[in-house]
Amino acid sequence: MTVQLDIAGIGAGPFNLSVAALLAPIQTMRSRFFDKREHFDWHPGMMLDDAKLQTSFLKDLVTAADPTSAYSFLAYLVAHRRFYRFINAEFSHVQRREFADYLKWVAGKLPNLQLNHEVREVQFGENGFTLRFDQGEARARHLVVATGTTPRIPEWARPHDHPQCLHTHRYLARVPGVDGQRVVVVGGGQSGAEVVLDLMSGKRGKPASITWLSRRQTLEALDETPFSNEFFTPYYVDAFHRLPMARKPAIVDRQKLTSDGISPDTLKQLYQALYTNGFLTGDSQCLQILPHRDVKAMEAASGGGWTLTAHNGFDGQYDKVDADVVVLATGYLTKVPDCLAPLQDRLDLDPEGRFLLQRDFSVDWAGPSQHRIYVQNGGRYSHGIADPQLSLAAWRGATIVNSILGEERYATADAPLPIAWATPDQAEACLEEAA
Template identity: 50%
Template sequence: MSEILDFAGIGAGPFNLAVAALLQGQACRSQFFEAKQQFDWHPGLMLPNAMMQTSYLKDLVTPVDPTNPYSFLNYLVAKRRFYDFMNAEQDAVSRQEYADYLGWVANKLPNLQFSSSVESVEDRGDHFLLQLPEGQVRSRRLCVGAGKRPYVPENCKHLLSPKCFHAIDIAKRNLNVAAKRVAVIGGGQTGAEIVLNLLNHHWGEPAEVSWVSRRSNFLPLDETPFSNDWFTPNYVACFRQWNTQQRAKLLREQKLASDGISPITLKALYQRFYQLTHLQKDGTRLGLYPGRCLEKLSHSGQYQLALQNNFNGDAELLNADMIILCTGLEECLPACLGDIGYLLARDEGGQLQLQDDFSARLPGQKQSRLYLLNMGRHSHGIAEPQLSLSAWRAACVVNSVLGKTLYDTGQATGFTHWQTPSLRKAQVA
């Protein structure tokens, strides 16, 4: 039998990159398998002037290991741009530069194997058996960080085509919107960036741009200090102690802390709206439609969007030549876990039950351990799918794998008392 790895990873996205970076130098035989030929990170969304919504200090390693050589600051120094970066006084890092940082880390890590697609995984009790085209690999622990898939509403799936598509790969498309009526569905950051690029004629000058959102307005990202407390280890620890119903309620309330539009993007949009409306009256027509649900999408020479106006209940009809779906991503187990996916414990709502170290609950007393990253929003809170806690999340996994506290993951409590046992009303005897 071949040597058994201590740790294997499926996928080489940011979450598994953080784990790989924090494992470097440790007595742990590890290998990460990535189906792509080389590293890339959402290349289809690399639009002009797209900016990160997360601080560069919340990189792959800094929050738990600030002297780690795979930090963003070390990347700047290695690229000889540290002073230029500081003097530029940017409000945020561009998505292009952060992707370059991630690629820089990936190229330096010796245990990443590209062009290696894991076809299936078997649970052998004390280890996992991974089947790849080039052979089999055995590992005692397995970490899946394969990302999410584009979410396409059911009432749109039957019309997917080069003129009706999800935005996930828009930057890679040979798009021409000249003289066309374009409808953008979705009121989050991606929708905002695409509307801005349409109005800046990045793909030609459209005749009309219609922006449709279920939200009551085109709402900003909630990045205020107290909301940012939701993206801390202390909050995650408290969130895990609350019941399923309370967690679901909080996740709904916190939506804009992760899915709102960056204020700088909103400002650029409004300024562009002003120019088109008052200064360039013969240019692209603009229609903003918040508070609308897409009830039905049909096509007969043109696309017809049947909308429900949530403000007054009216049924409305919108026509377009092209549909761009900015409808987000959804959690999914990768196909390679098909043989063991049914074994994973779930709560009453069908959501995966992940433990503190992001490992799945498997039946029986297993010596092997399966970690699932980017799949624990319902178990760990709003921060779980976000980059904000990449380093901390990875440190939790690494500590679990090594069986010791290599990294300090017990952060200070912060200013907000999410729960205070000492103030709990005493029980009457």
């Protein structure tokens, strides 16, 4: 059976859930969002008990675009009869498991979501895009692609595919018992900190040692101050998008800690745990923190486990660290989904294989303009540091929906601070250079 659609979504993570929720009330648009999972779940591998969201609950799937939506976080609280309890609890940050439950609730309510449908291949023909699944196919005028990211496995770790060498995206599903084990955590961001705290808690047993390696010069806090948060506003994204591509990567790299630092609460919790274990309980966890270390090699040890070699950027020396268990908190990569392989030669990608996105998040591609491909979480170097974050999910979803409709169904503008990102008399020159 072939389904005829105006918009087909590939993937149903938070970003495409946002677009689906904003499209759901529009009766004139036939949309359906496909995902290979049988049941919706958001980052189950890192749903640790005490993990918290690093952004405001108001930056949910829809509120910034439609505060009256039935799919808002506030609507979720009311539906679950806990609005007042939530307000009175005065959480500084929402627990991640509650936000995950909100996302699951939205997924269960959406009429245009189809789970257990993996898009195997996308072809383009006279009638638009054809999506093929094991169960059949669908045709659509436009695509909205949000298949998520791929765990980044460093080259030195790739030969060691082993249950005791795991990436954080599978931490809760695969972490072995660590009682008496030498555990090494690689990566100095939020995920690395959460794993270290979990290992120190004793829930997985008592490790013989925990060694935490990071390329950063120390454990660096997330920069969530008001002016830094201006990077996560529509006004800044507009200014950033107009820049020539050659200027963008360096700017994004300088802003790393606005999206990839450790939350101050987590750092405080970690420091307090070290103090308590070291001075009050006498139960030292043998945690050693090794900053400025860039792992260069990982070799199997003769007695079992591995030996990691890391360059010390502080003194220029090399460290050897022995491990029975290695946890990779090494982040994620964005790549062109396999199902788009038939179209890849028609997609305009940069030399690094990244999507080149227009202001409305559509891809430059060698195809008719009346058929567009929108990409979510693929514009870190086109739209800026906010692109992979939840902060602008609703705004980006509204931008895509407005583009598809050819009208401003949802408001996407916001009042800017008196910050002039670009030099006024150079704005036109920047536009010309970008073109």
